[in-house]
Amino acid sequence: MKVLIIGGGACGAGAAARLRRLDDSAEILILEKTNEISIANCGLPYYCSNVIADEEKMHVSSVKKFKNLLNVDVRMGAEVTSINRKDKSVIVNGYEILNYDKLILATGASPFKPPTDGVNSPKIHTVRTLEDANRIKEYIRISNARNAVIVGGGFIGVEMAENFAEIDGINTTLVEFAPHILPPVDRETAAFAQNELRNHGVNLILSDGVKAFGKDEVVLNSDRTIPYDIAILAAGVKPETKLARDCGLEIGKSGGIKVNEHMQTSDSDIYAGGDSVEVVDFVSNDEVLIPLAGPANRQGRIIADNIAGYDSIYKKTIGSAVVKVFDLTIANAGNSEESLIKRNIPYLKTFTFGFSHASYYPNATRTMYKLLFNKAGDILGIQAAGREGVEKRVDVIATAMRNGLKVWDLIDCELCYAPPYSSAKDPVNILGMNADNILKGLLKPAFYEDVRENPQDIMLVDVRSKEEFANETIDGALHIFTPELREKFGNLPKDKKIILFCNTGFQSYVASRILVQRGFENVYSLSGGITLYKELLKNDSYTEHVFVNI
Secondary structure (H helix, E strand, O other): OEEEEEOOOHHHHHHHHHHHHHOOOOEEEEEEOOOOOOEOHHHHHHHHOOOOOOHHHHEOOOHHHHHHHHOOEEEEOOOEEEEEOOOOEEEEOOOEEEEOOEEEEOOOEEEOOOOOEOOOOOOEEOOOOHHHHHHHHHHHHHHOOOEEEEEOOOHHHHHHHHHHHOOOOOEEEEEOOOOOOOOOOOHHHHHHHHHHHHHOOOEEEOOOOEEEEOOOEEEEOOOOEEEOOEEEEOOOEEEOOHHHHHOOOOEOOOOOEOOOOOOEOOOOOEEEOOOOEOEEEOOOOOEEOOOOHHHHHHHHHHHHHHHOOOOOOOOOEOOOEEEEEOOEEEEEEEOOHHHHHHOOOOOEEEEEEEEOOOOOOOOOOEEEEEEEEOOOOEEEEEEEEEOOOHHHHHHHHHHHHHOOOEHHHHHHOOOOOOOOOOOOOOHHHHHHHHHHHHHOOOOOEEOHHHHHHOHHHEEEEEOOOHHHHHHOOOOOOEEOOHHHHHHHHHHOOOOOEEEEEOOOOHHHHHHHHHHHOOOOOOEEEEOOHHHHHHHHHHHHHHHOOOOOOO
């Protein structure tokens, strides 16, 4: 059996390695149009700043290793220009014809390059290959660049902004067309990342795009100008589907190559995987593009299994992801609130704060969690922002989602505990308890927008201690300490919406239970408490250019 693989990235290389382990007699050839194979693409931002200084560490594998260990042939600089499905052949570099029994399309995606004036300037770079990264490093060296502009606030854009800011002498500006960075998460989670970027000197411009690249200035849609010596385009990627389109393979609604659960295209002898394919979203069941390394690797393995005769299926994409933003970690899985609204999917939400390990053990830090779920208890999405153990908890919840667990099942997750690592009630357990209380009607959550948008329609009550209230509170709040509510509840109106708040939401939940059991029906607890409120207010003060004291 002769198997041709077009593309030597995560999917293509993974498929080759797995297929060889399953079938030692197959003739396997990888055709890679660049001079790079099995490059650690996700590490490129860190290589640009010399956090990863050794180029050799960016090579996950090599042509020599594929040949010696796996007996897989790799041809570099081999660009497939067309596919002839009838003859089961491909044309390489415009003239050479190669036949196949099975063909794997692992063509990946290419950086989106907008048709903007001046976009072809030598100052403007993309970061997709090791060659791109080396070109960026060399340009910084020879140009003595002092002003960098990053266009796009996705994962790569944020990572490039961080790494440029870490290079001595470079002033970094990140421009994002949307109202917040990191599209897979919501504005609350993104606010933590935005504040962290600003705290480390990154100039962040939101809700604005690039109109043109001048000689020395970037011109924004708002007509604002920014000086620049180097610019990085990180405005997303587009799937490489030209070969598939030209040979008549079916293309999905989202623009990626259409495949079935076995990763077969509309031609049963052609498989496809990685960033070029359309996948099914785990939560919405919509056809989507989710270009992530983890799914690409799994898809390569699944393709190899099926070619070798083992029934293997791809089980939809949850979209689990994590990004480092200086000292902060942002992680997510499943759908965001914005995505659920766009798709008209009913949902509930809650925010909690959990310690990275036992609070009494030194150096514990707090992590903010946002959980999205529905009335049936299905977990729709999870987001987190914190310093330590963030991705661990998101991974647990992503695994729970994959296995169909409900929010109340999170209460029963028996997770590792010792004071240096966690708490007896892990933040995952707390999230489950919180959501379970909401579903049982024991807790009515209120949110930042409820306080900010219609302050005249609510009564705010700070239920923390007198000392905490004197130190800081939300403007206009009444103070009644939680234990005193049992005697002072008569001072509160029963015909007005009451929002109770504390530091993170637990004490106000206790306070709400006191009032509910005394006949109050319109009582809410501010989800995430004043801690989340302050973070969002800090972000909004930058975004709106209005600094507000709480």
